Amino acid sequence: MNKLESIGFSDWFRSRLDADKASDHDIARVIAVHKDRYSLTDGIREAFGELSGNLFYSANSAIDLPTTGDWVYADFYDDDTHAIIHGLIPRKTLLKRKTAGKLVDFQLIAGNIDVAFIIQSVDYNFNLGRLERYLVMVNESGITPVILLSKCDLIPQHEVDEFISSISNIAPHVLVLAFSNLSGENVDSIKCSFEHGKTYCLLGSSGVGKTTLLNSLLGNGQFETQSVSKKHSKGRHTTTSRELIRLENGVTLIDTPGMRELGNLSVEVGIDETFPEITEFAQRCKFSNCSHTSETGCAILSAIKSGELSEQRYKNYIKVTNESAFNEMSYFEKRKKDRALGKLIKSTVKNKFR
Ligand SMILES: Nc1nc2c(ncn2[C@@H]2O[C@H](COP(=O)(O)OP(=O)(O)OP(=O)(O)O)[C@@H](O)[C@H]2O)c(=O)[nH]1
Ligand SMILES: [Mg+2]
Ligand SMILES: [Zn+2]
DSSP states (O other), rough: TTTTGGTTHHHHHHHTTHHHHHHHEEEEEEEEEESEEEESSEEESSEEEEOOOOHHOOSGGGGGGTTTTTTEEEEEEETEEEEEEEEEEEOSSSEEEOOOOOOOEEEEEEOOOEEEEEESSTTTTTTTTHHHHHHHHHHTTTOEEEEOOOOOOOGGGHHHHHHHHHHHHHHHTSSEOOTTTOOOTTTTHHHHHOOOTTTEEEEOOOOSHHHHHHHHHHTSSOOEEEEEEHHHHHOOSSOOOOOEEEETTTTTEEOOOOGGGGGGHHHHHHHHHHHHHHHHHHHHHHHHHHOOSOTTHHHHHHHHHSSOHHHHHHHHHHHHHHHHHHHHHHHHHHHHHHHHHHHHHHHHHHHHTO
């Protein structure tokens, strides 16, 4: 296996190379996208990459710029610690998601993914509506979806089976696998499913155990993970950028930060459906904007005191409503970012025609 094949290069890409560019430049893969630069590797060297002026100015939209997983033409310099990216090699697939901005109506998630693992955990994260939206996104991109149910150690097997059959109803042709990072159940099956030279990615809400799975697959604790409760107090995702990691056999895997916003639309509905008894009590609170945490006349708090409501259910409810508040925050933050990029593109276009 040559160095490029060890990170997923194949005849598919080789047959699409531009002969001139291929003789002028090296070939490398984008392994991460940072705020102002890229990380690249050719299987041996690893360097920080920047776009050539030509590539940047000829880009008409975000789609023309590299994203994690992309193959590019690059020139290494400075003892191979830095590189200039001169162009994109045609993509096999492009995973992108719609965003709310006007100028930038989608965000690139990753390039050249063959198989996407859509992960939901079997606790309050499980949501068929959200799963459907992930499936739409993945199918639209021509990527093979595999659905993974994580944390199956948390519930008995017959409940896991019920989850699996409810998924099979909405996605009869998609492989569904339940696993646990804790007990190790089915982690080997996931490992065995990897095919030589293919690129995989992990998708799913923050906290479902994507990075923990990556660590299980690698057999070490190389990448940072964090408990869900800690995450909320910090108000950010543990994994903050998309990163391509090399497994054995030319298999590569891209870990992504949780994509909460995909679940946004149904969050309110989901909460009512998930906690019907709590929503019912909420209607009897003295104040209509009651946060059910400290107010006098809170029907939920008094129901817990009198034993009519389970305290555990209440804790889960608070956790999920906090999460949905966070959803909205990250949504607006993202809009802000999209607007900033929109402005950048606008001013670039302006300068170009001046
Ligand atoms: N019970 C149980 N807990 C798990 C399992 N896998 C992960 N966790 C826990 O879930 C929490 C979140 O895990 P992460 O791997 O950081 O989640 P993530 O999906 O990478 O989250 P982001 O990086 O924020 O998108 C951690 O506390 C893990 O220990 C599992 O199989 N069972
Ligand atoms: Mg993570
Ligand atoms: Zn209340």
